[in-house]
Amino acid sequence: MTDKNPLSPHIQIYNWHVSSLVSISHRITSVINILTLSLVCFWIWTLILGNENYQIFYNFFNSFLGKFFIIGFVWSYSFQILSEVRHWFWDLGYGFEIKTSNITGVLVVIGSIVITIILYSIRGILI
Amino acid sequence: MISATRKWIFLKVSSLLMVPFMIWFLVKFVSIYDGNYQNIVEFFSSKSSTIFFSIFIIITFFNSALNISEIFEDYIDNKKTRKFANMMVYLSSLIIPIITIVILVKL
Numbered sequence: 001m002t003d004k005n006p007l008s009p010h011i012q013i014y015n016w017h018v019s020s021l022v023s024i025s026h027r028i029t030s031v032i033n034i035l036t037l038s039l040v041c042f043w044i045w046t047l048i049l050g051n052e053n054y055q056i057f058y059n060f061f062n063s064f065l066g067k068f069f070i071i072g073f074v075w076s077y078s079f080q081i082l083s084e085v086r087h088w089f090w091d092l093g094y095g096f097e098i099k100t101s102n103i104t105g106v107l108v109v110i111g112s113i114v115i116t117i118i119l120y121s122i123r124g125i126l127i
Numbered sequence: 128m129i130s131a132t133r134k135w136i137f138l139k140v141s142s143l144l145m146v147p148f149m150i151w152f153l154v155k156f157v158s159i160y161d162g163n164y165q166n167i168v169e170f171f172s173s174k175s176s177t178i179f180f181s182i183f184i185i186i187t188f189f190n191s192a193l194n195i196s197e198i199f200e201d202y203i204d205n206k207k208t209r210k211f212a213n214m215m216v217y218l219s220s221l222i223i224p225i226i227t228i229v230i231l232v233k234l
Contacts, residue, residue: 038219085146
């Protein structure tokens with residue numbers, strides 16, 4: 001059974017712009033965030049199962065792949081936070097001009113990378 | 128009020144609530160993720176961490192489920208498949224936080 005709702009055109013027919021890159025990345029990071037947050041919840045579930053089960057996540061987080069996962073996780077959340085703030089300004093009616101939209105889009109991308117580097121670098125002194 | 132408007136309002140309100148908790152969690156998580164069993168149990172046993180993390184996962188799962196259902200609306204043509212996919216996302220967004228909060232309270 002198919003719906004009469006029109007589907008979004010496939011993304012490959014568009015020319016890539018900063019705004020489209022940030023828009024699709026916002027959606028991708030939404031999915032990544034719910035998957036990684038589920039993993040964090042499973043990590044917490046192992047706490048009640050005892051130290052032996054916890055070691056599975058401990059070993060993963062302390063491996064090379066684990067560090068890669070953590071950096072990706074921090075970037076994805078940083079990106080989502082900045083992109084949400086950009087959306088709030090749009091909801092208030094600001095930042096729709098093409099030039100402004102491109103600048104804020106670039107700021108979201110660069111800002112998320114900068115936040116990731118800063119957070120990961122100073123993590124030892126945060127707690 | 129039509130359901131799309133209601134959904135949009137839920138998205139915006141949950142986004143406003145989610146961001147401060149997301150920042151809190153991000154800062155805490157990068158500091159503790161490689162800690163040993165005792166460190167992590169200690170962190171999540173504290174009342175403030177339990178309350179903050181519980182609110183964070185409820186809002187974030189809710190917001191993400193709404194965002195993902197938007198993606199399904201845009202890209203899944205078959206109504207049955209879309210309904211099933213939405214149901215699975217909403218169900219897991221309910222079950223995972225509930226189990227996690229119960230475990231946090233029991234820690």
